[in-house]
Amino acid sequence: MAATVDHNLLDPAHLHRIEDYSLLARVVVDGAMPGIHRSLRQGMGNEFFQYRPYAPGEDLKLVDWKVFAKRDELVAKTFQEDTNFTICLVLDVSASMGYEGKRASCSKLRYASMLAACFAYIANRQGDRLGFFAYSDDVKEWIRPNSGSGQLNRVFSALHGLKAEGVNAHDFAWERMVTGLPGRGMVVFLSDFLEAEDSLAEQLRFSLSSRYECLCLQVLDADEVDLPDGDALRFAEMEGDREISTSPPAIKDKYKTDMAGFIENLQTKISSVSAEFESLSTDKDLGYALRRFLGMRSRK
């Protein structure tokens, strides 16, 4: 069933005002997109989850006889199923992620962080083990996969402390992250993937394995897609010292072509290693990315 989407609640222009990631994730997942995800898996796990009315024909081992004795009602115990599935969120926090164009309501990093918070919340709700990895020129955060509400809070807290700084070092960071991956799981990359297309496919070869899924979400500002407004600007690199003076209107067409080519090339290379790719703009709502995430998760 298609979920009813409240566009206003998914708009980053509204969401970025919510400082608390826990609240933000609940607003998005439970409020704006109810029912878009599967409920918690119930089954024969070790951890008790809740009672429910016994349905005739079910295994009688599920009946809680102590309750029946007290209330004269047949109720069945449900347990939280141990999925043994890990979701690892990888977030690029290099300086370029700090960019916030005039048309955007938040920076790229804030946008990516909001997505990561939602993903973490959903994963926790589905009983998946959750890991978090943030990097720029070095590893900034590395929360090893685990489950439980405490793990979710650790991730939220880590998201809250992130700053966009440093130069991205995709190769170095991903190598560190891949070596720490558990036996089965899904890796979600949130980055602008600038300057990464040459080495990305090689680093994502692990996704060729049937045990792993990989989702690469490219977060770009609208300015990066079609250049900012202005007759003349002196562009200075956020992760370097280069400067170029130019007139954006004069180079806009060529820039858009080159940028589209870059994204297409990136998508091709990522697809070649069975990973999935999506390019997002910070002025778009979070719904599309969430659906893409849940779509992949549901296949497992």
Place this chain on the structure above:
Amino acid sequence: MIEFGQPAALWTGLAIGLPILAHMAYRRVTEKFYFPSLRFIRPSQIPRTGKRTPSDIPLLLLRILLFLFLTALLADPYWKSPALPVSEDEGEEVVIAIDLSPSMAGWGGLEEAKEKALLLLNNESGKIGLLTFGQSILEQIDVGTDRETIKVKIEALKNDWSRGNAQVMLDRLPNTFSEKATRRKLFIISDFQQSDWQTAYRDLYESEIEFKLVKVGQTTEIEGLRQNNLSVMEVRAVPAGPNKIRVWTVVRNWDDVNKTTEIELIAGGNQIGKNTVSVPPLGSVQTQFVMSEGDFSSSTIRLVGEDEFPLDNERTVWLKAPPARSFGFWMPEQENDETEEEKSFLKTAVASSGDNGWNRWDWNQDKADGLRLGDDQLQVDFLMVLGLGKWFEEEQLGIALTEFLSKGGVALITPGDLFSSTVSILKSEKLLAYNFVRVAGGAVQTRNPFRIGALGENSSLAEIFAGKSARDLYLSAIHRFGILKPGSGSENIEVPLRDREGRPLALVKPFDSGGRLVFLPFRMNTTWTDLPLRSSFLPLLMELTQSKKMKSASRAWPILEPGQELVGNQGTFIATEPGAYRFEDQWIEVVLSPSEFIPNTFSQNVLSDSLGGSKKGTVSKLKGLDSTEEDRNPLWMWFAMAAAILLIIEMLWSRPSQYTKTQIKSVHA
């Protein structure tokens, strides 16, 4: 009120339109914009924008103001105080001292001096006097003389030719002011040429004289340096083969850049020759002309073309040969073979000691005989008294010889047959305070000859006789000679030559006049010695008899500078202006003092210290001249400060905005 030292620089103010145009048509200043990646950013032409009206009016006004200040700064602004009214002050005395040394004739110095002096005459109150000086005080017009008289004098001033000496003016100063004067003011107008002023000193502060140094003839901005002058430093005429005369000259360039000039030789009013020379910076070159001898008596060397100091561009030189130096003999009436032989040797030797030019010796026995007869007007340079004996005493020649020596003459004496008699006569005439001992070698003809002893290291002869020439001298054989021993009063007698046992072989008595008496204790013939046959004889003879007068390498006419005197037999010649002059039998060249050629001058500050100017109150605020010097209060410092402040404001105002910087601050996720 504000005035400008370089008003022409105000024309740069026309460029005031530039900042206005820049505000109307400018290339947009690009702002710094931090962007994630420049990978697909390409540089492109920044579009120009143009406007019908200027934008940023306050900034434009600020820039225009800055431009105006810079323009004014270039024009050397100063504050000119209004001229003080001239007040008559009976007690105030003013002396204008004007340098008229030859160097003032260059670089427009004298004309400028006249202008300044006339200006002072108009502006100064009180009584005015005039003092002109060169090598001496040329004219003194007393303080209080009516101004019209002084004005006429000033307008008629001409440069003097004598080398300048500022000290005479400074020494005269106390006498130029009266004792009644309540205020003494002195204006010294000069070019302050180095040679004229280098020794000038007087503490005017102690004399209660306020002074001001007014420098004229300074054509360049660089203090003390005057340019564009070539000088004829030296001109000589010398024989150049049969019937030819070579006139050579030295030209100096006082500038620090190379100069090319033409030099012409003028004789009899016609140009005889012309050469073109290139003179290196601060260097000299020689050039020469060859002309026929006897056509002209004098010629003039002249630099073609004008320079800043014309007085040193010309020099006149005599083309006549100077008189040869003369020598003669005094001998006994009864000449014998020994004397004849001696005379022959000496005559040949002395006559050959000159050269083929104008430096030559003539045997002039008439002059020697005239001198022997008591005619002291006859000039003989070298007198040889051979075989001095009783005849010398009988003719009472001792007086004449003494007078000859006291006038700078040189005499050579050889002994007569009776050696003891010769020594006795010399002693009695107070010519030589030596005593006779005996004649060595006289009795034994076959004994080994006496040899000349080694010359002492300090001997003047040792410098001449070295190597082979010394060997030739030491091999000289002396068969006989008179042994002498010093007597009382012999301290001033030199013994340049001795035998191996240290006995004198030559005695030299110098006189204060430069004259020399040379006594040889042997005769110059082969009976006594073989020395006249040897090659070392001529140099030995010349060295023993040389005096300042005879030592000069070349012979030339007297050269005087203006102001110098030459005493003749009938009068005194006083050199005034450069040129060629005849005086009695002398041919005289008068040349401008080379020290006046020097273009360098002293700065007023240096001289001011020498005149006590560093003391309180002496460097006066005298305002006699125009206000360009005294009343000027430079304002360039204030303008520079204002321009700097405006520039800083402009830079702060027009710096790029901080907009993009806010984007790079760390974003808290």
